[in-house]
Every structure is written in structure tokens, then in C-alpha cells.
Amino acid sequence: MLKNNNKTLKEQLIDIIKNEIEEGVYDINDALPREIDYQEKYNVSRITVRSAMSELQNLGYIEKIKGKGTFVKRKKISEPLLKIESFTDEMKQKGLIPTTKDSNISIIGADKQCAEIFNIPINTPVYKLTRIRLINNIPIAFFTTYLKTDFNLTLDSSVYNSSLYDYLNEQNIYIKKVKQYISANSAGKEMVEKLKCIQNEPILVLKRIGFIDDTENPYEYTIAQYVGSKYEYYFELYK
Numbered sequence: 001m002l003k004n005n006n007k008t009l010k011e012q013l014i015d016i017i018k019n020e021i022e023e024g025v026y027d028i029n030d031a032l033p034r035e036i037d038y039q040e041k042y043n044v045s046r047i048t049v050r051s052a053m054s055e056l057q058n059l060g061y062i063e064k065i066k067g068k069g070t071f072v073k074r075k076k077i078s079e080p081l082l083k084i085e086s087f088t089d090e091m092k093q094k095g096l097i098p099t100t101k102d103s104n105i106s107i108i109g110a111d112k113q114c115a116e117i118f119n120i121p122i123n124t125p126v127y128k129l130t131r132i133r134l135i136n137n138i139p140i141a142f143f144t145t146y147l148k149t150d151f152n153l154t155l156d157s158s159v160y161n162s163s164l165y166d167y168l169n170e171q172n173i174y175i176k177k178v179k180q181y182i183s184a185n186s187a188g189k190e191m192v193e194k195l196k197c198i199q200n201e202p203i204l205v206l207k208r209i210g211f212i213d214d215t216e217n218p219y220e221y222t223i224a225q226y227v228g229s230k231y232e233y234y235f236e237l238y239k
Contacts, residue, residue, distance in 0.1 A: 009044050013052040016042075021061050021072055024136070032062065032070045097136050102194075103160040105129045107149065114146050117209060117221050125149050129160055132194055139195040141226040148219050175210040175220060182206055185225070195227050202228035 007015070020026055033041075035049045053070060056062045063073040109123035118126070127147040133140050145164065147153065151173055159167060165175060185203040192199050203225050210220030 009042075009048050010052045010055070013038065013042060013044060013048065014055055017052070017056060018061055026072045028072055028138070030072045031068075032072065034069070099134045099137065100131050100161045101134065103129070103131045103157045105153070105155055105157050105160055107155070110146070114221060118146075118148060118218055120148075127153055129164070131160060135230075138230070139197075139227070140230055141224050142191060142194050143222060143224050145220060145222040147221075150219065173212060173219070175212060176214065177211040179209045179211075180206060181208075184228070187227075191225060195225075197227045197229075204228045 129145040
């Protein structure tokens with residue numbers, strides 16, 4: 001039975017199903033109970049259940065597939081594009097649990113693209129850091145970050161399981177300005193393996209160039225590849 005409170009029966013049912021999805025009772029692609037199951041469990045009408053399901057579909061929580069049923073469709077995580085903030089801090093502010101796995105840092109010779117961005121000769125030593133970023137234990141993105149060797153950074157990969165920017169700040173290195181470029185790609189074999197996504201699934205690619213002062217001398221170059229169905233960036237503009 002639903003409670004007799006200020007919310008309508010439909011609103012209460014929406015809250016129940018939405019909370020179950022967000023709390024992990026149902027995972028992505030899981031089938032939800034039948035409409036008649038909700039009718040009987042909560043003693044509500046068929047119209048109430050169908051209206052709640054339609055609203056949840058509009059909100060991006062579920063997807064109805066004709067002849068098969070209703071399935072969980074994970075709502076995309078949104079992040080503002082015009083803001084300098086670490087992935088870790090941004091997710092924590094949303095009440096999500098960010099984690100990192102398979103961190104690996106090494107020193108390599110800069111390739112042509114990296115050399116052009118940093119304005120250094122090809123094969124100049126740079127740090128290369130790769131990480132898989134997860135939200136609530138679900139792989140969301142694969143980060144490849146290049147950093148100049150102007151400062152000595154630890155080669156202990158476990159240090160980078162937390163926020164990179166927090167670690168840099170501890171070393172008195174502060175990213176004060178960024179340039180970001182967005183493009184699209186499709187998941188190849190590597191991304192399918194790392195992000196547990198589908199072959200050729202849309203991938204959102206964000207390239208970020210970070211500066212530690214007010215000059216045009218970059219220090220950080222990151223290529224972040226996000227699963228398109230789980231993540232999005234947004235702009236907030238004012239007239």
C-alpha cells in the first residue's frame with residue numbers, strides 16, 4: 001500500500017521505482033516487474049502504473065520495448081563543460097561514488113600530437129597516466145593524461161587512484177585555465193574491454209589542455225573517452 005500523504009499515488013510510485021533504480025536494486029538493462037505486479041503490490045489502478053511508467057521513461061530511467069517488457073535505462077550523468085573541477089569532486093557533489101582502477105603512470109617519449117600541444121620536440125620525456133573511472137562501480141570513462149616533466153611526480157600508480165588535481169595541488173601545481181574540445185567516436189575493441197560497453201557504441205571524446213599559469217604554455221593534456229549512453233556535458237549560457 002502507498003502512503004496517504006501530499007503526493008499523488010503516481011508520484012509516490014515514481015519515487016519508489018526511481019529510488020530502487022538509483023540504489024541498485026535493479027541494474028542497467030534489468031527487466032522491471034510487470035505493470036500488473038505493481039498494481040497488486042501497491043493497490044493502484046492500471047492507469048496510475050502506466051502514467052508513472054511513462055513519466056519514468058521521459059525522465060530517462062526506463063525503456064519500454066514492445067513485446068519484451070520494461071527495462072532499466074541508466075540516466076546519464078551530466079557535468080558542466082565550462083568549469084574547472086576534477087572528475088572526483090564533481091561526482092562527489094552529485095552524491096555519487098567515484099572510483100578508479102587500473103591506474104598506470106610511466107615516462108614516455110612524446111608522440112607528434114603530444115609534442116605539438118606541449119610545443120616540445122618529439123620524444124621529449126613526458127608522464128603518461130591511464131585510468132579507468134567508475135561511478136558506483138560502473139565503468140564510465142577511460143582517461144589518458146600526459147603531463148610535462150617540469151615537476152617531479154611520483155611513479156607510484158596507486159597515488160592516482162584518487163583525484164589527479166588534488167595530488168597536483170599537494171605538489172603546489174594548480175591548473176588555472178583549460179581549453180576543451182569535444183568530438184565523437186565509436187567503441188573499438190579496447191574501449192569495449194575497458195568500459196564494458198558494446199562494440200561500436202557511441203563514445204564521447206573530451207580533449208582537455210590544462211595551463212598552470214596565464215600564459216599559453218600547457219602542462220596537462222587529457223583525452224577522456226566516455227560511454228555516450230551514460231554521460232553528457234552541458235552548457236549554461238546567460239544573455
